[in-house]
Amino acid sequence: MGEVVGNKKVVLKNYVTGIPTEGDMGVVTETVRLKAPEGSTAMIVKNLYLSCDPYMRSRMTKHDEPSYVPDFVPGQVITGYGVFKVVDSTHPEFKAGDLAWGTTGWEEYSVITNFEVLFKINHPEIPLSYYTGVLGMPGFTAYVGFYEIGKPKEGEQVFVSAAAGAVGQLVGQFAKLTGCYVAGSAGSDEKVNLLKNKFGFDGAFNYKKEQDLNAALIRCFPRGIDIYFENVGGPMLDAVLLNMRNHGRIAACGMISQYNREKHEGVHNLFCVVPKRLRIEGFVVFDYYASSYQKFEDMMVQHLKEGRITYVEDVAEGLERAPAALTGLFEGRNVGKQLVAVAKE
Amino acid sequence: MGEVVGNKKVVLKNYVTGIPTEGDMGVVTETVRLKAPEGSTAMIVKNLYLSCDPYMRSRMTKHDEPSYVPDFVPGQVITGYGVFKVVDSTHPEFKAGDLAWGTTGWEEYSVITNFEVLFKINHPEIPLSYYTGVLGMPGFTAYVGFYEIGKPKEGEQVFVSAAAGAVGQLVGQFAKLTGCYVAGSAGSDEKVNLLKNKFGFDGAFNYKKEQDLNAALIRCFPRGIDIYFENVGGPMLDAVLLNMRNHGRIAACGMISQYNREKHEGVHNLFCVVPKRLRIEGFVVFDYYASSYQKFEDMMVQHLKEGRITYVEDVAEGLERAPAALTGLFEGRNVGKQLVAVAKE
Structure with a gap:
């Protein structure tokens, strides 16, 4: 019994x-x-x-x-x-x-x-x-958003917000494995240090210490951003829109900065979407398990065993x-x- | 000389x-x-x-x-x-x-x-x-935005803003030719009348007379919107985001409501992009002339000669x-x- x-x-x-x-x-x-x-x-x-x-x-x-x-x-x-x-x-x-x-x-x-x-x-x-x-939902989210939504090409410029989180740290490493330049934002100097010294990001900044997010992005991306892996929304998204390159992609995974607000902050720079031919695409990982999880697990296990991914x-x-x-x-x-x-x- | x-x-x-x-x-x-x-x-x-x-x-x-x-x-x-x-x-x-x-x-x-x-x-x-x-840039813009960006399917729900304009009136007619339901917004009763009685829109409203754009959209689209052909930006886009269906597409052609503003209005409902898996994609018709204009001209001339398109x-x-x-x-x-x-x- x-x-x-x-x-x-x-x-x-x-x-x-x-x-x-x-x-x-x-x-x-x-x-x-x-x-x-x-x-x-x-x-x-x-x-x-x-x-x-x-x-x-x-x-x-x-x-x-x-x-x-x-x-x-x-x-x-x-x-x-x-x-x-x-x-x-x-x-x-x-x-x-x-x-x-x-x-x-x-x-x-x-x-x-x-x-x-x-x-x-x-x-x-x-x-x-x-x-x-790394082998579960967050890892698979990074995989779907970066590869299937972002459609990266070697040499592109990739920005990740909430970059030290479960998803962000992997997006950055996928970007490096693809031959991209990648920078990330995070909310403490400890996290910024991790991004640069543990996860191999080319650049990183502590958004809480920046007076002007646009200036921080210009510093990290003098040539602009091709792919933005969006985890936070709000003012960061607004600053990113100004720095996107033509034909850029924004893979919208989440907007954590807005989750606790009763009234969402306005995004003012959406007009950039037209002249820059941007694509902003939201995704929910649940839609992809059946088609792609097995392929992802095999790939990630190999990466982990061969030391290409740090977690x-x-x-x-x-x-x-x-x-x-x-x-x-x-x-x-x-x-x-x-x-x-x-x-x- | x-x-x-x-x-x-x-x-x-x-x-x-x-x-x-x-x-x-x-x-x-x-x-x-x-x-x-x-x-x-x-x-x-x-x-x-x-x-x-x-x-x-x-x-x-x-x-x-x-x-x-x-x-x-x-x-x-x-x-x-x-x-x-x-x-x-x-x-x-x-x-x-x-x-x-x-x-x-x-x-x-x-x-x-x-x-x-x-x-x-x-x-x-x-x-x-x-x-x-109809055979020039605006017609071709309607064609690219609706067919190539919007990727319509028969039976889908289509909304067009600035619907009585050069581009909008054609988007609505393309939608009907594709077997979609289509409604549009415009800025006068005369234009709304044109949409319904001349261009064959299923629904239309005068946005200047609506207290609440969200309510107007719910009235026109009780089942929600699959494709939004975006010409205006600002508060209309905000209301549309709330009414998009899962996997909806927003073809961003222009944002005329914002062109004369020094400070752009904030869009507050972008959080919808993630759970609804929306795609917002800007386009510039110039990119498509070489690949698609000739095909478009042939199609549109046939439509005009056979009376399927009103202009x-x-x-x-x-x-x-x-x-x-x-x-x-x-x-x-x-x-x-x-x-x-x-x-x-």
Whole structure:
């Protein structure tokens, strides 16, 4: 019948307006039976690593219209990407002991019934936590946005905002592997240092120390920008538009600077889109898993094994630290990919 | 040696800030010898029709950085698109009597030495003035933006701003020929009436009478918008972003509402680009002449001969009326394609 055990979980306490705080979440303990319900295609999994991602901010607010991801529900467990081990399964393709990553709950054990994003881990020789990042959704996001939306050519000029984050650090390294010049912006000198000295960016600046973002971009890109990997929106996007070259591409992955605002900042330089023939294209990584994830995983595993990709994680130990880890993301406290280590294998 | 004749011309008197007025231009008379200079590849042409186009506003202001079209020069003749008859030519492909359209001066006779945009008129059985519009740059702009940038599919929902203008009226008709639903905005009830009763739009509204552009769009597009043909920018673009459907395309042709502003209005709803996977793409028709103009001309001539395309012109008679015709464009005074008839053949 399966053992019944305590199950600590992180729940949303209330819908959030403005900047989320730790107090908007709480940790509660319930129980769970470690047995997949009969007659279903469910799995019981033990969560090992949970991923803190910027898109989760949107889910903390109630939306009138359905979005591409559903809103969280107050009183219920927060969900997101994670790495887990199957404890019991009635799913034909998974058995106890399998390692997988995909959508799970912020709790010790989850009952998984939604298999839309669920991948077996094919390379357990790589640190498992990497499947929340470089081999998971953020890595795949960098891949889709840079290669499929940005369509880079050797020698082009690439700019990445939020460049020290889980996605940005990889975009910069893809750009170097493609033979591009790449510069990035980040929110602390420590991060700028990482960009230049660890991730191989050609240039970087701390946007919080710049009086004039346009001047900072002119300094980094005297020849202009061909590809902008957009993570932040707002005034940075405005400054970038002025510095784009003809036929430039803006791969819009997110606009984190706007997520906590009730009224979004205006972007004033969109007129550049016409004479410069710019393409601004938004994308959601979910659309690409079926067609391209496997190709990406193979490529990235090779890069990692051969030392061509460097990856930095910011690990919070224990589920109790998960609320602070998530809210830190919106204050830029993390350095590298923010994740929560819930349990050892 | 060639006869010397008087040559009336429209000159820019000074660079413009804000809304251009007739007084920013003047009509002067000089003389011209009706003989192409020896040893050149020049042509002397008699101008028949001149085209008033929104992009000309940008050329009336001094820019520090070079744009895709050069600024006008105070004291010198205004240049633009026109239809003309060759009077004398040393160009191997043109002879006296040929009809052509392309870049010319706002004057009775022009010496043409720039052949970048110059096309022989292959269908003199069509009204020649149409080569300033439906068969010229505006028609080709509608074609490129709708088909090549918008990539329409049958049954899609299409919105066009400045829909009664030279470009907009054709976009709407292309949409109907493609089996789309199409609605447009314009700045007077007369224009709205034209859209519905002459150009076959399914819906139309007078944006000046709408308190809330978002509400007007919801009324016209309860299912949302797949393709927006963008001519105006500013608050209309902001409202459109809220109403775009997933995977929608915005073909950015121009942003006339912003051309006379020293400070551009902010666009606040760009965050929609990511979850809705929108593509906003600017284009300049000049890039497409070599690859696609001939195909377009053949298609459009067939449409016109078989009565599938309706076209409305607003004709100012005489070069003296040219400054008022051009400034009227920025106040929305014209109904249909604004042009100036300079001379009969």
